[in-house]
Amino acid sequence: MDTTDKNESTTDASSQNPKLRSQEWFGRTGKDGFIYRAWMKNQGFPHHLFTGEKPVIGICNTWSELTPCNAHFRELAEAVKRGIWEAGGFPLEFPVMSLGECQIKPTAMLFRNLASMDVEESLRANSLDGVVLMCGCDKTTPSLIMGACSVDIPSIVLSGGPMLAGRYQGRKIGTSDLWRFAEDFKTGAMSQEEFVTAEACMARSQGHCAVMGTASTMAAMAESLGLALPDNATIPAADSRRKVMAHMAGMQIVEMVRKDLKPSDILTREAFENAIMVNAALGGSTNFIIHLLAIAGRIGVDLSIDDFDRLSANIPLLANLQPSGEHFVEDLFYAGGLPAIIRELRGVLHNEAITANGKTIGQNCEKAACYDREVIASVDEPFKPESGIAVLKGNLCPNGAVLKPSAATPALMKHTGRAVVFENIDDYKARIDDPDLDVDPTCVLVLKNVGPKGYPGMPEVGNMTLPKKILAQGVHDMVRISDGRMSGTGFGTVVLHVSPESAVGGNLALVQNGDLITLDVEQRLLHLHVSDQDLAARLVHFKPIDLGYNRGYVGMYIRHVTQAHEGADLDFLKGSSGSVVKRDSH
Structure with missing residues (x-):
């Protein structure tokens, strides 16, 4: 069977679409092109995939069995690939360091910056025109975004989605109940046997924490910044619509590459201000501050800790979600999702801020509706008058x-x-x-x-x-x-x-x-x-x-980590190095 194109040996594919970054690898003639293409072909890829007709899309996957929140990402990645193929792209999946909040000692936050370096260098060093950032558990989202910002190729965030609320003794439970259970256990009001039963009842489906903890806060951050498609933050992981979201993200990243829509185009000062105001209305995690500051430092937006207080001061709490309220993130989705929250805030947001689908955040949410005022309150009658951080x-x-x-x-x-x-x-x-x-x-x-x-x-x-x-x-x-x-x-x-x-x-x-x-x-x-x-x-x-740390990553971390009000990033990672590979050995 002839698996080559007739003009394979003579065509300089980079001339067909000089805008595609991947052609710096695959569009070369002679020895260099041979090396870059030949070994990729051992996976059964035909030659026409390397000619510049299809943008090469990376799928940055934080799947790991050590990160239970992201353990369904293998299946989710297949939906992303279907979307990329349908839109005319060439998907290539790759792993990066995965940070499981409930497993890593002493804390996943210690390795957020390391994972961001993994992402940054993986994106820069490989033949990618754009990337889908698959993230879920707390630190995977900021680390992937930070790394992508430092390279600045077209990027879209796909979150894994929240798990379904648990059921224990006839009531809904979520991660916030852990702290209540811990107090009851400490005082003898809850036995060890009851504790074990409760832990089996709480995490009853795939996905990250069911409450508005850091994981869902980060997913909402990505959506309100404009780096994700509408509803990305709230569709439950177990809902089939999460796979549809993955498919659509795969399609959209191909379009972003064709339009050269990069993080630096989306992550304006106005986008960061929008994210702060939306987070206030959600009652999002305090960790939001430390991660958004680090992202701003990577993309070059001047953001300070005082901005969070100023921008959220007059934003009431609209979302009745644990831990600030009663309900769960899946309830928020059923009530209208993040678009309904954003629409409530349209009087104060920068509605012209561009998002990953090419539309403004205002356009994305102009038809959003609220279906449950018990979960999403209005600005005129908020759930609580005080919100934010x-x-x-x-x-x-x-x-x-x-x-x-x-x-x-x-x-x-x-x-x-x-x-x-x-x-x-x-x-x-x-x-x-x-x-x-x-x-x-x-x-x-x-x-x-x-x-x-x-x-x-x-x-x-x-x-x-x-x-x-x-x-x-x-x-x-x-x-x-x-x-x-x-x-x-x-x-x-x-x-x-x-x-x-x-x-x-x-x-x-x-x-x-x-x-x-x-x-x-x-x-x-x-x-x-x-x-x-x-x-x-x-x-x-x-x-x-x-x-007691004098070597390795932890030693480097201690020497170079900035203080909390600066985002706790490593001082030498601020700013961007871009997508250009400085040396080429071939």
Whole structure:
């Protein structure tokens, strides 16, 4: 059988479509073209796929059995391929580092920047004209977007979708219930057997967390930024329409390549502002800040932590979703999805911002409807008047700290209490349930050394479980402060991302037991009642902790990671290196 074209040996395919980046590989004549094409053909690809008639589309797949949220991506990728083929593209699937939030120790956040480097270098080094970014679990979305921004070839995000809400003892449950179960288990209200039963009931389908945690927040971020198709954020993973979305994303990326629609065209300042306002209306995760700042740093948009407070200050909470409300992300989809939320906000959004399908965000949502006001409230009658993420300043956090008002206790939003200090996570675990711990419900729990450098990767330990003896009193919230993060599924009056962190000598490191701390969310204030002179005297005795990492990626991370208010990216990854391969060995 003759599997070659008659003019295979003489045609310079790059001349047929000089705009296709892949022709820098496959369109060459002589030895170089032979090398690039020959080994690809061992997969059964015919020669005409390499002639520049079809754009080469990468499918960046974070499938892994170690990332349960993304474990259905093999099947989803097949739907993407069907869409690419139908639209006249040539799909090539490849793996990158997958970050499973519930498996990786000490935290997936430690490896977000590493995964972004994997994506960046994979895209730049290979013969791709465009890419579908398949992401689901928390850190896979920002890492893939960050990597794609640094290369800036046409890119579209395909999320894996939320899992179906769990069912336990006749009621719906989701990841946010884990924290409630943990408290009940701690006080003896829930047995180990009941705990095991509940865990089998919660994650009952494929997909990421069923609540508006970080995973769904990231999916909503991608859609509101314009990097994904409408409804991408909310279609449940188990719904057949998720495969339809995958098919359509595959078709659309081919069109984006033909129009040369790149992340830099979509990710304007206006797009970032839209994402911040939409996140506020959703009651999205506090992790949204740290990831959006990192993405902005890669694409070159000037974004600061203060923008989040300013832009979300007058946006009410519209979505009645856990952890800020009652329902689940699948309910949001049935009620109208993210387009219905965006349409409610059309009076404040930049409606002319372009999106991945070539339409503006306003055009995408002009016909969106709400089918359940219990789940999606209107701007005139919001679910809660306060939303978004409050950015606090004060002598305890000169560069900022964050709090999620919609998930906090109103009575604690203005509070002064004495500090109960834990020097690190091990100290906290050792003493939090000590009957002799000097703590009462009015105290402020302070956890140090869990920031980007201090506990490399800044783990989600900021929503500290309360002391057992406090829970026994029927108290379920206290003011908690740390330089760490918390899961987007968490809730409570929790101050996070204190910057500078304690490990680098920030004032959080100087807090002592008994110090008075004032939290005033309305005034955006976090104040330590210790004079500047006394703080300076304490700083003299400050000694950085020995982290014990001198080599490898973690050593590099500690040396180069920026602070939380800068996105906790590696300092040398800011900006873009573009898509050009600087050297060619062939």
